[in-house]
Amino acid sequence: MERRNSQKGRRGNRKHVYDYITLFPDGGESMPLPTWKTYLYTLQQEAPKPHRIICQKEVAKPPFYGKEFHGTLSREETDRLLSQGDGCYLVRKSERAPDAFTLAIRFNGETKHFKLYYEDSKHYVGEKRFDTVHDLVEDGLIHFYIESHAADYISALSKESNYEESPYLAYSAKRKRLVNHRSRPASSRRLDYTDSPLASTDVPDTVAEEIENVDVNDDDDSTTDWKDIEKPHCFKVQNFMGLHWCDFCANFMWGLIAQGVKCQDCGFGAHKKCSEAVPNDCMPDMKYVKRIFGGDLTTVVKAQKSPVPVIVEKCVKEIEARGFENEGLYRIAGFHDDVEAVRMAFDKDGENADIGPNKYDDINTITSALKLYFRLLPIPLINFDVYKLLIEAIKRDDPESAQIKLIKELVSRLPLAHYQTLKYLGAHLIRVTEHKKKTLMNAENLAIVFAPTLMRPLETDPMVSLMAAKYEQKAMEFILVHFKEIFGK
Structure with a gap:
């Protein structure tokens, strides 16, 4: 990696302030990747360093402050003590409120005053919490300096960045394929509720009104995969350890803590403002x-x-392999300890979890684990939006054919993963009913x-x-009962 930081770059010129990186993927062919932009990193390095002004007299101070505490001090005296240069700081008792404290910092030849708080062993003046006053001041000086030298540059980060050329997509061929997917016409994909033409942008005042507005003439049931x-x-919000660059705009993420945000499912890290421009193309990584149990579907x-x-697929296959002879299938509960063991096995081993007969000979353990998985979903399989419409629809006294069309459309509004899983589970439950003479289900x-x-x-x-x-x-x-009509063509 070659750094080229010219004097123009140090003065804020946006040219010649990049790190050029070329990777050689497994194919052996060189592939130029987006440029990591070091301008903001350079500014952070140039920011004033904190310098504690030590109190030279004995004063009663709170246990959570050190020698930077000066007790009662006027603003004039504070200015005099901090006149040694930018980065100087001290803590004093507030003149305006008893039992309150003020952090004074010298920057750009002026003294800045902030209400200083201490709670849960952390110091703070805003949302960020720091272990020491020194770290708080250092982070503040970095922000003061960067914002004073690059305000226009920062405001343009997300606006001028091209997501399709971002590091996030450049590092992953899988994510590049998603760009092509998003460019396909909507008719080539099974639409979810949020982008369906059947989902009106005019929200009805009542659930009953929305039911009346449902278009039941759309028979599209094309399928897709994950x-x-x-x-x-x-x-x-994330505290990034070490140096970190934004996966969206490729600029440095400045500060000591809470430098930006990170996706908890795929690891995408970005400035908070940049994250607002990222499309819904998260590619979660295990x-x-x-966890599997209690995780979003x-x-x-x-x-x-x-x-x-995978847990649904494995449990269903296991149940169908050895459960159709069992009376009360799904009605009889398995032993709690065994069910918990299955849960922990899936959370730990995923698709490699062993739920075979040699491990759990009681099929009720597997059926109970499957039901537990669905119960623990943070958003239920039939999500809250569709739930309200579904209950309203089932209350209606419509002809059966009309009700089938209505519920078919409502079910199609489920998010795609929910729709596919409900269809898979429903087909399994239909097969259970085909063995009702033995299962009594x-x-x-x-x-x-x-x-x-x-x-x-x-x-x-509860009511x-x-x-x-x-x-x-x-x-x-x-x-x-109407599974084939609802989920079929």
Whole structure:
């Protein structure tokens, strides 16, 4: 890596301030990658360094401050003490509020005053929390300096960056394919609720009104795989260790802590402003996905690169291999300790989890684990938006054919991963009903078991759940009875 930081670059010129990088992928052919831009890194290096002004007299000070605490001090005296140069700082008692403290920092020949707080062993003047006042001041000086020298440059970062040429896409051929996917016409993809032409941008005032507005004449049921699922990034503020560059604009992420945000599912790191320009093309990686049980369904599907979660597929295959002879299949619970063992096995080993008969001879352990997976989904399989419409639809006194068309359309509004998994699970439950002479589990019995597992109201009021229970069961039974019409062509 060659650094070329000219004097023009140090003065803020945007030219000649880059690190040029060329990688040689496994194919042996060189591939130029986006340029890492070091201008902001250079500015951080040039920022004034913190210099603590030590109090020369004995003063009573709080235990969480050191020799930088000067007790009661006027602003004039503070200015005099800090006149040694930029980066000088001290802490004094506030003149305006008792038991309050002020951090004074010298920057650009002026003294800046901030209310200083201490809580949970952390010092702060804003949202960021620091272990020491020194770190707080150092981070502040970096921000002062960069913002004073590159305000226009920073404001243009996300606007002038080209996502298709970003490091995030350049480092991954898989992600490059998603660019082509997004450029395909919408008609070549099975649409989810958010981009479906059936989802009106004019939100009706009531659920009943939205039901009335549903277009039941769209019979499109084309299928796709996990690569076609659009997923937003799960960004959270991140303390990046060491030097870090933005995966969107390729600029340095300045500061000591909370320099930007990081996607918890794929590791994409960016400035907070840049993250707002990133499309919903997160490609989760299992090294970031901490758990299967209790994890978001779409995230798990994309991380495992599977049409449905591996746990669902493995459990269904195991149940169908040795469960159709068992009376009360899905109704009888397995032993709690064994179910927990299955859960931990999937969270730890994923698709390599052993749930065979030599490990768990009781098939009820597997059926209980599968139900537990669905119960722990943070967003239920039949998500909250579709749930409200589905309950309203099942209450209607429509002819059966009209109700089938309506529920078919509502189910198609599920996010793609939810739709595919519901279809896969429903087909399995239909096969269970085909063995009802031995399992004693018909569509009604399975609906009683699975309705509270696959759907729930957003409201947590027990009375709301109780009132909705019979309609949930009725909706689930209707889906099973009319499965081929709802999920077929």
